[in-house]
Amino acid sequence: AQSVTQLDSHVSVSEGTPVLLRCNYSSSYSPSLFWYVQHPNKGLQLLLKYTSAATLVKGINGFEAEFKKSETSFHLTKPSAHMSDAAEYFCVVSPMDTGRRALTFGSGTRLQVQP
Amino acid sequence: DAGVIQSPRHEVTEMGQEVTLRCKPISGHNSLFWYRQTMMRGLELLIYFNNNVPIDDSGMPEDRFSAKMPNASFSTLKIQPSEPRDSAVYFCASSLESGPLTYEQYFGPGTRLTVT
Numbered sequence: 757a758q759s760v761t762q763l764d765s766h767v768s769v770s771e772g773t774p775v776l777l778r779c780n781y782s783s784s785y786s787p788s789l790f791w792y793v794q795h796p797n798k799g800l801q802l803l804l805k806y807t808s809a810a811t812l813v814k815g816i817n818g819f820e821a822e823f824k825k826s827e828t829s830f831h832l833t834k835p836s837a838h839m840s841d842a843a844e845y846f847c848v849v850s851p852m853d854t855g856r857r858a859l860t861f862g863s864g865t866r867l868q869v870q871p
Numbered sequence: 872d873a874g875v876i877q878s879p880r881h882e883v884t885e886m887g888q889e890v891t892l893r894c895k896p897i898s899g900h901n902s903l904f905w906y907r908q909t910m911m912r913g914l915e916l917l918i919y920f921n922n923n924v925p926i927d928d929s930g931m932p933e934d935r936f937s938a939k940m941p942n943a944s945f946s947t948l949k950i951q952p953s954e955p956r957d958s959a960v961y962f963c964a965s966s967l968e969s970g971p972l973t974y975e976q977y978f979g980p981g982t983r984l985t986v987t
Contacts, residue, residue, distance in 0.1 A: 790975060799875075799962060800978040846914070858927060859904075859976060861914040 758783040760849045762862035770870045775819075775834040777865045779847030782828060789830045790848040790859070791821055800846065806830065817841070842869045873897075875979035877963050883985045889951040892982045895944055896965030904976060905938055905948050906962040914962075920946065921968060953986045960984070 763778040781787060791803040804815025811823045821832045830847060847862040876895040884890055896903045904919040918928040920940045931938070935954070940946040950957055960983050964976040 792978075799980045800964075802975050802977070805975050858916050858919065863913050 758785075758787065758849050758860050760847050760860055760862040762845075762847050762865050764865050765863065766866045766868065768868040768870060769837045771839055772836050775832070775837045775841065775867065777832040777845050777847075777867065779830045779832065779862060780828055781830060781847070781849045783849055788850045789821075789823060790850070791815065791819070791830075791832050792846045792848060793843050794846065794864075795843045803832070803845075837867075837869045839869050839871065842867055875963055875965050875977055877961075877979035877982050879982060880980060881983045881985075883987065884953055885987055886954055887952045888986075889949065890953045890957075890984060890986075892948040892961050892963075892984070894946045894948070894963030894979060896946070896963070897977055898944070900965035900967045900977075901943070902966045902968045902976075903940060903946050904964040904966075905946070906964065906978075908960045908962060908981070909958075917948070950984075953984075955986045958984055958986050 759782045761780045767777060769775055789806040792800040793803050794800045803819050804813045804821055806813045806823045814820045819832055819834045821830050823830050844864045844866050846864050848859045850859045875897055878893045882890060902921045905917040906914050907917055908914045915930055917930045918938045919926055923940045923943060936950055938948045960981045962978050962981045964978045966974045966976045968974055
């Protein structure tokens with residue numbers, strides 16, 4: 757079984773300040789982990805992915821995430837928020853070993869960026 | 872690359888009517904997924920296909936829902952008869968699967984369905 761918990765439903769930051777979106781996962785198998793972003797009335801766009809290579813993963817638009825197995829975490833960070841980062845962010849887990857392809861989505865974190 | 876294409880983008884229908892949602896995956900991808908997104912339940916996987924064969928339909932809510940993938944470039948999700956509680960955004964996603972690894976899924980823009 758697998759699950760993912762996004763610890764904050766809403767995060768508000770000021771433009772130019774760091775962003776931290778928290779995610780904890782549970783998986784019976786070695787997981788693949790993803791972060792997706794969804795802008796209002798848009799589809800989901802892949803930000804970055806972890807698939808057992810480097811534990812620090814860099815994505816698009818300056819985002820990165822660090823896989824910490826001991827903490828079962830995969831937090832998303834960005835050094836400096838931009839107004840265009842305002843969106844909903846989903847942490848996603850998928851097992852690597854079972855052959856199932858289904859993704860399990862977190863409940864989402866809505867990021868607000870204040871001017 | 873055009874990405875995943877879904878049609879229609881918006882659908883408004885009356886309760887009891889048949890609704891058909893369409894999806895064209897990215898060329899060369901061999902897996903296709905249908906998701907439903909609502910405020911109450913978030914994103915839910917309804918069904919996924921691999922090489923045009925349904926692999927997991929455990930998320931299909933009831934017999935009113937059916938999905939087909941007649942070829943590698945087209946899939947439909949049908950609701951018959953539709954009910955107001957089916958109102959949601961329906962996403963189609965595709966990926967290229969190979970062996971035991973999980974590859975990222977690419978999502979379409981979604982179809983916003985409203986059943987009155």
